[in-house]
Amino acid sequence: xxxDRRSARKRSTPTPSLTDLPTELLLQIISYDTSxxxxxxxxxxxxxxxxxxxxxxxxxxxxxxxxxxxxAVFLPALWERVDISKPNFRQRDLTGEVAxxxxxxxxxxxxxxxxxxxxxxxxxLHLVKFLRSLPKLADLRIRSxxxxxxKLLVSAFADVSLPTVASLAVADALHPIFHAFPNVTxxxxxxxxxxxxxxxxxxxxFRRLSTLVGLRMYKVWPHFKFDTDSIxxxxxxxxxxxxxxxxxxxxxxxxxQTGLGFLRAxxxxxxxxxxxxxxxxHTLPLDVLVAQGTEILKASRSPDAKxxxxxxxxxxxxxxxxxEKQC
Numbered sequence: 001x002x003x004d005r006r007s008a009r010k011r012s013t014p015t016p017s018l019t020d021l022p023t024e025l026l027l028q029i030i031s032y033d034t035s036x037x038x039x040x041x042x043x044x045x046x047x048x049x050x051x052x053x054x055x056x057x058x059x060x061x062x063x064x065x066x067x068x069x070x071x072a073v074f075l076p077a078l079w080e081r082v083d084i085s086k087p088n089f090r091q092r093d094l095t096g097e098v099a100x101x102x103x104x105x106x107x108x109x110x111x112x113x114x115x116x117x118x119x120x121x122x123x124x125l126h127l128v129k130f131l132r133s134l135p136k137l138a139d140l141r142i143r144s145x146x147x148x149x150x151k152l153l154v155s156a157f158a159d160v161s162l163p164t165v166a167s168l169a170v171a172d173a174l175h176p177i178f179h180a181f182p183n184v185t186x187x188x189x190x191x192x193x194x195x196x197x198x199x200x201x202x203x204x205x206f207r208r209l210s211t212l213v214g215l216r217m218y219k220v221w222p223h224f225k226f227d228t229d230s231i232x233x234x235x236x237x238x239x240x241x242x243x244x245x246x247x248x249x250x251x252x253x254x255x256x257q258t259g260l261g262f263l264r265a266x267x268x269x270x271x272x273x274x275x276x277x278x279x280x281x282h283t284l285p286l287d288v289l290v291a292q293g294t295e296i297l298k299a300s301r302s303p304d305a306k307x308x309x310x311x312x313x314x315x316x317x318x319x320x321x322x323x324e325k326q327c
Contacts, residue, residue, distance in 0.1 A: 079105040085112045089126030094133055108139040118148035124156045131162060140181075141169040141188075150174055172198035172214075178205040188213035191247060194230035203237040211243040211271075217250065235265035242302060243271035249283040249313070250274065256284055260292045270304040272297055275311045276322065286310070290323065297327040 079102050093099070109131065116123065131137060140162070144150050150173045157177040165181045169188035175198035178184075184206045192198045192214045202209065217231060235241070244266060250256055263269070274289050289310055297306040305326060312322035 076105040081108040081110075082106050083110045083112065084127070085115070087113075087116045087120070087123035087127075089123050089130065094126065094130055099133070103133050104135060106134045107136050109134070109137060110141040110143070112143045113149055114143075114145050116145075116149055118146065118152075121152055121156070124149075124152045128156045128160055132160065135164070137162065137164050139167040140165050142171075142174065144171055144174065147173060153177060167211075169213075172196065175201040178202060181205070183208060185209060186211040186213070186243075190214050191216055194234070199230065199234065203234070207237075208240065209238045210240045212238065212241060213243075213245040213273075214247045215244065216248050217246060231262055232265050235267075238266075240268060241266050242268050242304060243273075244269060245273040245275075247275055249277045249280065250289070252282055252284055260296060263296045264299050267300060268302045269297060269300040269306075270302040271307050271309075273309045273311065275313060275319065277313050278322075279314065286323075290325075294325070294327050 111127065131140070142153070144153065150171070153174060154176045157180045160177075160180045161182065162180055163183050166183060167186040167188075168178075168181050168184045170177070172189045172192045175189075178201045182205065185208050187202055187206060187209055189198055189202075192202070192212075193216045199215075202212075212234075215234075244263075250260075263272075272293050274293060276286060276289055277283050278286065290308075293308045293310070297308055300306065308323075308325050308327055309321065310323035311319045313319045
């Protein structure tokens, strides 16, 4: 009789579902399953050496048996930052129990498109659908490689709105997608040019902008031209701007050597960054940059702590932080 009761209870016990598993164990399953192989946590990519990989496996094993409190902390931390480098999106990757649980934690997405096809629209459409499935996406970075891919991206974002994104980093050629990010406060565009279509688009769509990275203050085509009017216009349209990074080294021109006072139009500036090439005699001397940058920040009415930085570039070594000072 006892055996019959045990058999009846065994038959009536529901089969465990995916959601019954500890979330850390679920992550381990995902790492061996192809259904989410387009998602690669940055922590995994950065853990290249065997010692770190071994340590990570040990932590996962321990956490897979942990209490619910640790599970609640670990899963969001692991999946907060995601890197996408492969275009192997599929429709089923964007739905289901795993997606609904993981996607809610993702806040930062970096897309590297070096191996993406210039002729296939479907993966890009799936990428956009994936981004729209992230309720807490706050930081998006897209690294495209050529104008053909840019054209596909522009088309895919035509009717898209991602209001949760506050920080956007894209090439200036992607300025037609700015409309999709109405609440951006931080914009990073490599070599965004004063007076350019990219800057005009930013002015039109990013009224809350507080950080601008990548501004250039002179044109190189069809001829060298320094344009202070565009700087003044930018300051008028971005009154909240508190951080400005001028990406390209400033040329050694008479009007620049006598002062950069026009940057005082940014009255709330708290962080200012210049880029400098110490081996290039055609750029402003370092002492001029230090003196003028310090004066600009001291003249700002911002109540925040003020920081002035200079990055130095050597062709064989890249850029490195050379100077940092609180004003």
